Amino acid sequence: MTVLAPGLADVLAGLDIAAFAPRGVAVVPVSEVPDDAEVVPNNLAAREGLALVRIPGADGPGLTGRRAAALAEVRLAVLRQMLELAVMRLSGRSFAGVPLIEQQLVIGALADVITGAELASSLADDAPAAARHEWLTEAGWTVTKFFGAEGYIADHPVRSLYVSTLVADVWIARDAEGGW
CATH class of the missing domain: 1.20.140.10 (Butyryl-CoA Dehydrogenase, subunit A, domain 3)
Structure with a gap:
C-alpha cells in the first residue's frame, strides 16, 4: 500500500468531513467513514484503504x-x-x-x-x-x-x-x- 491512505488521514485530521464534502461526496480512509455516510463501492479505492462516500445533505467547499x-x-x-x-x-x-x-x-x-x-x-x-x-x-x-x-x-x-x-x-x- 502507498502513502495515500495515511497521508489523506493526516490531511483530513480534525476536519468535519460532512461540512467540507463537496456535493455531499468524499473520499476518506476506511476507518474515518462518517456514521451517516453511504459507501459507494470502488474496488481501487478499497484496495488503497479508502472509501468513496455520499453524505446526505452535505455540500461543502472541498479542501482549500x-x-x-x-x-x-x-x-x-x-x-x-x-x-x-x-x-x-x-x-x-x-x-x-x-x-x-x-x-x-x-x-x-x-x-x-x-x-x-x-x-x-x-x-x-x-x-x-x-x-x-x-x-x-x-x-x-x-x-x-x-x-x-x-x-x-x-x-x-x-x-x-x-x-x-x-x-x-x-x-x-x-x-x-x-x-x-
Whole structure:
C-alpha cells in the first residue's frame, strides 16, 4: 500500500468531513467513514484503504488553502513512489537491444515528470491548488503509461495514481468552466 491512505488521514485530521464534502461526496480512509455516510463501492479505492462516500445533505467547499496544499504533497509522494517503481521496470526491459530507460522518448518523459515534481514540491502552500493538482494528475497518467498493460490491473501498485486522481477530483474544486 502507498502513502495515500495515511497521508489523506493526516490531511483530513480534525476536519468535519460532512461540512467540507463537496456535493455531499468524499473520499476518506476506511476507518474515518462518517456514521451517516453511504459507501459507494470502488474496488481501487478499497484496495488503497479508502472509501468513496455520499453524505446526505452535505455540500461543502472541498479542501482549500493549507489542506489542499497538503493533499498535493501526499499526491506528490505517491507519484514519486510509482516513478521509482517505473524506473526499475523500465531498466529491466528492452526494445531492439536497448533498455527502455535509455530510449530518448522515455528519457524525455521521465525528465518532464521529475522536473515537474521538483517544481510542484517547491511551490509555496498558498500557490493555486488547482494548478498543482492538475499537473499531478497529468504526471500520474504519464507515469502510469510507463507500466504498459500492467498499469491497468487493479492489483498493481500503480492503481494508487488512479485513486490519487479520484481523491483530487472529489476534494479539490473545479472552476466554473469545468477545469481545475
